[in-house]
Amino acid sequence: MRRELRAEWTKARTAPGTAWLLSAVVVLSAAASAAVAATVSCTAGGCDQDVPRLGLAGIQAGQAAVAVLAVFAVTGEYGTGMIATTFAAMPRRGRVLAAKAAVLTGLTLAAGTVAVLASVLAARLILPGNGFTAAGGHPPPSLADGPTLGAAAGTVLYLALIALFSLGAATAVRDSATAAGVVCGVLYVLPLIPRMVADPGWRRLLWQATPANAGLAVQTTTHLDDLPLGPWEGLGVAAAWAAAALLGAWLLVRTRDVRA
């Protein structure tokens, strides 16, 4: 396993896109969080905002870069035919996949932590100017606050799960553009499906089953009773999707020829 890990780490380190994408995770998250923070205001009339969630809203943008990072990690090899060399050198394909997943998880956790810290910092700097002050009862997000810390840590984990799901999906699909289409569909379009269903029972069930809806529930700190499922259970849903994608990828990688 160490051989596989080293090989995948070297590939990830030297691939031209990795550094760019890791910075994109941070920059997109922080910029989108800052943009959201700059446009909300907390007026005297009322502000029913979930402040930690506002501060972490930019993750919705940053997760796209995480997904691309994961897709590149595998489709780059299929696109160039490098995958044949990889599997010739390391015939235990399941281990290669596991090594890819481990390296990707490490990179995502690192970039995700920086992205979350940058988002919270941006919100902390901007929100007080828009009326979110401790004196007004809506303090800007602080990691010293238990629920906020939980939301921040959960968000980092969510990003890692999204990376693993994307890795599994891309391994199954093998084509870069198609994989990105599938992942974007799951991350951004699938969450809409519950809204199209009128029946409340189905709506709730579909919401609970959607990784982006359920997974991002971990950012919620207020009105928890409105959520169809608890924050950490939601993260469990995202984990189930990641596990299913990786399992499918493992089965396919073991049984399929390497050519796309």
Add this chain to the structure above:
Amino acid sequence: MTDPSTAMTDPTTGGRDGFPHLVRAEWTKFRTVRGWVAGMTLAVVLVVALGLLSAAGSHASCGMGGVETACTLTTGPGGEAVSDRFFFVHRRLDGDGSITVRVDSMTGQIRLPDASPGVRNVVAGVVPWAKAGIMVKDGVREGASYAAVMVTARHGVRMQHDFTEDVAGGSGGVSPGSPRWLRLTRSGGTLTGYESVDGRRWTVVGTARPAHLPATVEAGMFVASPGDLTVSRGDLGGASVQVRFTEATAVLDQVRVEGRAGGTWSHDDVGVAYEADGRTPHHPGRFTESGGAFAITGVGDVAPSVDGVRVESTLSGLVAGLVAVIVVAVLFVSAEHRRGLFRTTALAAPRRGRAFAAKAVVVGAVAFAAGLTAAALTVPLGARVLRANGNAVLPVSTFTELRVVAGVAALTAAVAVLALACGALVRRGAAAVTVVAGLVVVPHILATASVLPLSVARWLLRLTPAAGFAVQQSVPEYAQVLGYYSPQGGYYPLPPLAGLAVLCGYAALAAVLAAVRIRKGDA
């Protein structure tokens, strides 16, 4: 293989480097790759299936008490849905003439959200669009043509006709000690509204030509008070809008009708709803008269109605279809780079910018056809399913429906060209797909279906290529109707064609950059 000499000079296409020839070559590439054709078909299927699914799941019924009926809409002279509920004290007027009144005061009450459950929380006050004034109307039928000049609580004097038309007059309302005089004069088909502070010096507010005003009309005084709005958090990040009862009471005197006025004053509570027994009016209006002064209390509004389902709500699957279109458009260019086919293309058509333009034409045309098919199936079928399920679908003109369908086709084409250009610029499929989805689909989803604050949602739909989705909005925002005009409710910050222009601007910019890169770069 064909004989190379004939293949190289085809007289019908102007040589092998002629633009039509290039378009044909690109079209042949497109239609012979099964995955791309399947992707475009999938896009159409997604839009139609998700649209019909959501329409089929949407049931509604209206009614009071235990009686449920299908929801019906009142339509105005222009065919649009209207709300036509007010208290009308009127008499017949034959031919030309005029009516003059003085509005002395305006008071009312507003029901606030219940402070303790079940206990009505009513306070004194008038809502901004509470109206009192004079009206000339084609009978007392709901939705009939009319022209009116009125004082509102917060929006000054207005001249309105046929529900959608609204012209502002002088500002300021009425209060004890500072009354407002109003006059409405009919001359043939034209009505002119006047206002005055003292009944001597008059200024014109506006003129109106209602669509259908017969020789004999009902002329008189009216009062209306639209419901007050509360917007609150809905489940799953939506917003729920609650409309609460209000009523306004205005005192009008110095009533003078000139012309051939017939009969005595009669009164109608136009558009009043009835309780389950069918006889007791629900929130009735009323009036009293003493010594030529009328105190009229009215409930409701005389205005266009935006209360109902919009036809474009059936296009909820459009974003899913667009993701498929984006993937196909990106593959159309990135696959060529990856497999080295681009070197062949560049050899066959050395003016590479033109080869790229041909690609853009083909992918744009295919996407246009896909969008047109999807929308032309989904919008009419979805609206029919919605109506069959008892939903009140806001009627729109055929022209508007065609604009929605053609607009969706144009939107799909522009997104495909944008994706193609990004594919040529980035060359890595996953990055291009994510960038375009992030520019087009994600901002729209975030703006219309998330917990983002309203101002952020509006800015997203102004600045990003997602502005193009505005082209599907079928019912405009009415300044004279208080409503929750949010992207979630289907109201875009830009007008339909302006929104589409923003998207096309992005697509054109990306296409130019891609053409430059292709001309300069290596194959």
